[in-house]
Amino acid sequence: MSESIKNAGFVDLQEKIYKWSIGPWPRDQKFKEAGVVNCQHWISGMEVWCMWLLTKFGDPNPWTKRKFMYTIQGYAVK
Structure with a gap:
């Protein structure tokens, strides 16, 4: 993603990586x-x-x- 932003002309970028849980399986309660x-x-x-x-x-x-x-009507009921 940062390469695309640089190619668009933006400068002085800072990239941060975050943990982003999608579901209840992480051990940490938070x-x-x-x-x-x-x-x-x-x-x-x-x-x-x-x-x-x-x-x-x-x-x-x-x-x-x-x-x-x-098409989705049948799936919404299930």
Whole structure:
């Protein structure tokens, strides 16, 4: 990511790496709690991400919103 930012013309970059749990499996209680919250954020946003991806880049052609909603109806009930 920093290479892309440098190539865009930005200078004096500082890169920091953070631990980012996605799920309840870390041993450390602080990371475990953060992981549970992050997992819920991922789950709640998954439908929107999938809709964006499929309506923009669907294969072989981008999907319509109607096709997407019709397709996922069966999965939402399960």
